[in-house]
Amino acid sequence: MTEQFRGLMAAFPTGVAVVTTFGQDGEPWGMTLSSLSSVSVDPPTLLVCLRYSSPTLDALVRTGSFTVNLLHHEARPAAELFSSGDPDRFRQVAWEHPASLGGPHLVDDAHAAADCVVDHMHRTGTHVVVFGKVHTVVHRSAAQPLLYGLRRYASWPRSA
Known part of the structure; x- marks a missing residue:
């Protein structure tokens, strides 16, 4: 069932994001x-799912x-870098510390980018669903x- 489920989700294209924290x-x-x-427009809320064993989740x-x-269509190298586990990933990309949380x-x-404060979390299987109230959008x-x-990256079609 695991491979069938992975195949199902691979057939559902989605955007790519990097979740960050300190x-x-x-x-x-x-x-x-x-x-x-x-999740909601009022209050503005989104959810992200992170691996339970992720050090990023621990910090968050x-x-x-x-x-x-x-991420924009030319940011595939960043997507691959942040999925690699490379401990020096932040030395390889330009980043800034936001003025807000x-x-x-x-x-x-x-x-x-959307800056969020954790509202609540729910663990299910190998992942944790994190609900964040959005307080700043850039x-x-x-x-x-x-x-x-x-199982591949692409850009939004120009004709769309």
Whole structure:
């Protein structure tokens, strides 16, 4: 059933994001994800799903805030870097510390970012669903989003 389920979800294209946060010592943490969804407009709330064993999740739980960086179509290298587990990933991308609560903003790779405060969490299986109340949204560019489906990256079609 595991492979059948993976095949099912691979057939559902989605956007690509990097969720980021800071550890208690100020160290940046982050990971690529495609499990992101809008939950409510009032109050603005979204959800992200992170692996239970993720150090990014540990840091997020401790700080209580995070940022969702929506990657643009030329940011595939960042998506791959943040899914690799490379401990030096933040030395390989441009990022800045937001003035508000949240995590690092990937200034060259994200076309938009949402800073969130953790509202609540729910563990299911190997992942934790994190509900975040959005308090700041930054639009950096009108670049096309990076998509992922059928186990490969793509850009939004120009004719769309």
